[in-house]
Amino acid sequence: MAKTKEQASSTIDPAAACAPEWTEILRQMILIRRFEEATEREFRKGKIGGYLHVYSGQEAVASGIITALTKGDILFTGYRDHAHALALGSEPRRVMAELFGKSTGVSKGKGGSMHLFDVEHGFYGGYGIVGGHLTLAAGAAYALRYQQTERIAVCYFGDGAMNIGSFHEAMNMAGLWGKDGMCPILFIIENNGYAMGTSVERHSALTDLAQRVRAYNIQTEKVDGQDVFAVRGVADRVVRQMRETGKPYCIEAITYRFSGHGAADILQPYRSKDEVEEHRHRDPIGILRNRLGEICGLTDADVKSIEDWAASEVAAAVQFAEESAPPEAEELWRDIVAEHGPVRENE
Amino acid sequence: MSEKSYRDAIRDAMMEEMDRDPNVLIMGEDIGVYEGTFRITAGMLKKYGGKRVIDTPIAEAGMVGTAVGMAMLGLRPIVEMMTMNFAIVAADQILNHAAKVRYFSGGQVDVPVVIRGPQGAGVQLSAQHSQTFESFYAHFPGIKVVAPATPADAKGLLKTSIRGRDPVIFLESAALYGMKGEVPDDPNFTVPFGVSRVAREGSDVTIVSYSRMLQMSLIAAEKLSQDEGIECEVIDLRTLRPLDLEPAYASVTKTHRCVVVQEQWKPFGAAAEIAASITETVFDELDAPVARVTGEDVPMPYARNLELLATPHEQHVIAAVKKVMYANG
Structure with a gap:
């Protein structure tokens, strides 16, 4: 997506831009990219089953928002969820183990790629029905306020989720409850231009997606989702504001996915190789790396050491997943309900 | 023991649990100001206020989905369906979300949400408003399905539903709302699930x-x-x-x-x-x-x-x- 005038863009203050945190963010984004590349390799080897939706190209949208959160904030997303788990602090090896269907996975090997969960780190899933989780997240935000906390809920979804009923029901209820300061939910539209293979122009009557959210009395803002400085800048301001107001907010991040929709999307007939190539010139990792190089003197050697670290983290994650045991057969029957019945007293 | 109608037994169960636990709340269409189509929730808005007695838009997926999210965060929402026929609109939220999130999260969340409302035929409401749904819901692992026949069971089973940790489909018979029966007064009276x-x-x-x-x-x-x-x-x-x-x-x-x-x-x-x-x-x-x-x-x-x-x-x-x-x- 080309940048438009209304998108927030980063203004560079060298002191702020060179804070050590930005190098950490670069490390996180590189780790996510290498992790996703590894999942694609392991999928082709047959080590990962089911569906696999990777995040490559969109890293700034996860890292730019999630690094602005604090402990206690919670997050819901759809099935392209590996990056969110990693950015929230889930151990890469436990995320990889989940994809391998192992007992050491974050969801004990019972959720897989689409259902990563790590409540300890504020991650409330990983959902496989497009748009379904938006209503859950809005209710969770209500609960945070009901419990008189200043925590917020973050809900990611793609442009493709904006045409299903639960999107509209969640937005309306969030906007409604927000009037009473009872719904601190930050909606993030990961607008990567496609609902699976159907472009925004072909799936949405109105292509200004943020405008559709404004219809529900929710403030919105567009941001260049390839520029993590811009994303983080908006997030810092908005998150602070939401903790005070308890009102919902929506950020539309214009981004692009480099890989196919899922691992089976090999031919990608809905877009050209040239289009993908053109967007690779706006790789969010490249943008951040270049900026840190130009302004803060980050060297190739620095980047190399980050790359080496990420490669070894990912290799260790794959090895851990490989060596972990699959779930015991008894797991089949666990976690269906908390309290099993029948509960006759004589048994 | 007191003689109570099935309707009042349900209201008593909810109000006793709301008195007992501040995390219990109720939401639904026209349950507050309007006091409920079947007047099950009469008086509740006045007593508990708008944060705990939530009038929702006519949006079943929205109300069930938000209730599931609340439940995952530790609240105990009761969702009143004006009739259970409308709950089909929220089938994705009930069957794909509430019923499965404990399992696919590997047991990381409780989902104590009660979805309750009347069902059944008998007063010429024709095809869309006269259905019964017990086998539809009971087909799915991960939810509990309750269908009380008496005022005492309506109260005792609803209290168990509200106090539990799992999603419950609580099917009330509209034709039984006026039926009277003896109901224990003890606020801790409950009826366990799975005991015929x-x-x-x-x-x-x-x-x-x-x-x-x-x-x-x-x-x-x-x-x-x-x-x-x-x-x-x-x-x-x-x-x-x-x-x-x-x-x-x-x-x-x-x-x-x-x-x-x-x-x-x-x-x-x-x-x-x-x-x-x-x-x-x-x-x-x-x-x-x-x-x-x-x-x-x-x-x-x-x-x-x-x-x-x-x-x-x-x-x-x-x-x-x-x-x-x-x-x-």
Whole structure:
């Protein structure tokens, strides 16, 4: 997506831009990219089953928002969820183990790629029905306020989720409850231009997606989702504001996915190789790396050491997943309900 | 003990639990200012305020989905469906989310949400407003399905639903709202899930049912006793999931004959599941095939005479009992 005038863009203050945190963010984004590349390799080897939706190209949208959160904030997303788990602090090896269907996975090997969960780190899933989780997240935000906390809920979804009923029901209820300061939910539209293979122009009557959210009395803002400085800048301001107001907010991040929709999307007939190539010139990792190089003197050697670290983290994650045991057969029957019945007293 | 209507028993259960636990709240369409289509929630908005008695938009997926999210964060929402027919609109939220999130998260969250409301036919509401849903929901692992037949059970089972850690589909019979019965006053009175009861003792035929059809079966049993000298044992299942058939097996072992009664359509219904389980478990005890009494396999018509033809009545139960006794004509 080309940048438009209304998108927030980063203004560079060298002191702020060179804070050590930005190098950490670069490390996180590189780790996510290498992790996703590894999942694609392991999928082709047959080590990962089911569906696999990777995040490559969109890293700034996860890292730019999630690094602005604090402990206690919670997050819901759809099935392209590996990056969110990693950015929230889930151990890469436990995320990889989940994809391998192992007992050491974050969801004990019972959720897989689409259902990563790590409540300890504020991650409330990983959902496989497009748009379904938006209503859950809005209710969770209500609960945070009901419990008189200043925590917020973050809900990611793609442009493709904006045409299903639960999107509209969640937005309306969030906007409604927000009037009473009872719904601190930050909606993030990961607008990567496609609902699976159907472009925004072909799936949405109105292509200004943020405008559709404004219809529900929710403030919105567009941001260049390839520029993590811009994303983080908006997030810092908005998150602070939401903790005070308890009102919902929506950020539309214009981004692009480099890989196919899922691992089976090999031919990608809905877009050209040239289009993908053109967007690779706006790789969010490249943008951040270049900026840190130009302004803060980050060297190739620095980047190399980050790359080496990420490669070894990912290799260790794959090895851990490989060596972990699959779930015991008894797991089949666990976690269906908390309290099993029948509960006759004589048994 | 006090005499209470089924409707008041439900309201009492909710208000006692709201008094007991500040995390309990209720949401639904026109439950607050309007006080509920069936007036179950009358007086609640005034007592508990708008944060705990939430008038929602007409948006079933929205109200169930948000309730599931609240439940995952530790609240105990009760969602009132104006009628259970409308809950189908929220099927994705109930079946794909509430019923599965504990499992696919590897047990990281509780989902204590109660989805309750009236169902059933009888007052000429025609095809979209007269359905019953117990077998639809009971098909899915991860949720519990409750169908009380008496005011005491309505109260005790609803309290168990609200205090639990799992999603519950609480199916009220609209036709029973005015029914009165003795209800314990103890605020800690609860009825556990998965414990069926013998509602009437008898030695000739076992009748298995729940909800309104249980009451109808009891009337049929009295008539059979008075008119024919046939003594039916009537089993009230109370909950369809978990399903406790032990008292039914014990009863069939005594009577050797069984009739299952449900209001809903015959194909793939609760009675089919129950009859199959009885056949699998106590086949050698049976002196006749298990008979089913069900609604007719048609969308509910409006005209009163057609509606009466579409729903099961005492005479159907009586005929089925005679059939399993090989006593018809």
